[in-house]
Amino acid sequence: MNIGIASEKTGLPSKTIRYYEDIGLVRPARTDNGYRDYSASDIHRLKFLQRSRSLGFSVDECRQLLSLYQDRARDSADVKAIAEARLVEIDRKIAELNGLRHLLHHLVEHCHGNDRPDCPIIDELAGEGLVQ
Amino acid sequence: MNIGIASEKTGLPSKTIRYYEDIGLVRPARTDNGYRDYSASDIHRLKFLQRSRSLGFSVDECRQLLSLYQDRARDSADVKAIAEARLVEIDRKIAELNGLRHLLHHLVEHCHGNDRPDCPIIDELAGEGLVQ
DNA sequence: CTTGACCTTCCAGCTACTGGAGCCCTTAGA
DNA sequence: TCTAAGGGCTCCAGTAGCTGGAAGGTCAAG
Secondary structure, three states: OOHHHHHHHHOOOHHHHHHHHHOOOOOOEEOOOOOEEOOHHHHHHHHHHHHHHHOOOOHHHHHHHHHHHHOOOOOHHHHHHHHHHHHHHHHHHHHHHHHHHHHHHHHHHOOOOOOOOOOHHHHHHOOOOOOO | OOHHHHHHHHOOOHHHHHHHHHOOOOOOEEOOOOOEEOOHHHHHHHHHHHHHHHOOOOHHHHHHHHHHHHOOOOOHHHHHHHHHHHHHHHHHHHHHHHHHHHHHHHHHHOOOOOOOOOOHHHHHHOOOOOOO
């Protein structure tokens, strides 16, 4: 199966699929003319990667998850640990963004947004602001 | 004022300050020995950048904000527009992360996390999962 | 005179791709 | 049989925003 079809089946751009090969996440066969030839199990692997990435796992975490996936004797605890670490990270990020959102919203609300120069947002950035 | 002191005063690493000079955000004088020499107004600019960056503005937005800051005849509306765009982006990101968090939390909750291989997280990633 | 803490420049690397150039292969139509 | 379109291939460079490190210059203290 050519890379274009693999791309359609997995929802990953061809460029990305080649990249995943570069970094050793997938190893398709090659046909005589040098084209990559994806098997059903390659497609499965790529879909696994697509889903993992879209759940926010880093490429390196995906690598670990893939190897746990292949490992019939894995401990589910190992998978859970990776997912929980991700969850903690996501929570941290959400909290950070909520903090920013709060500050920024506060500033935006106090800015008239007209044709005059006085602006609490700029004042804040300049260190003469609303927020202590 | 040497870069080390500027770093202390602004909370930005020296490397970052040099980088900001590279991309034209700040232009310190030089002393005879070739050392960068930061004036009070350079420090002010750097602090402005530090605050803007920590509020989540991109370097390019910081550039725009800085030039609005210098512009005594600015319209506060222009500043507000940049901040509002940032706010929209932050909200989008928060929503995305909340979605991920929800999914991942759901999966983690259903994983026993023991020494057995069966794991709904892996199943989900493999496309045989809980989530439709 | 030496030591150590600074400073300088330049180059490479990080994440996870993405775009583009320049080329080859295959297939359908004129 | 020629040609054009639409794949595919490799390799190189660029994205954001730094960060680390090498190799060297400068300065103040002891």
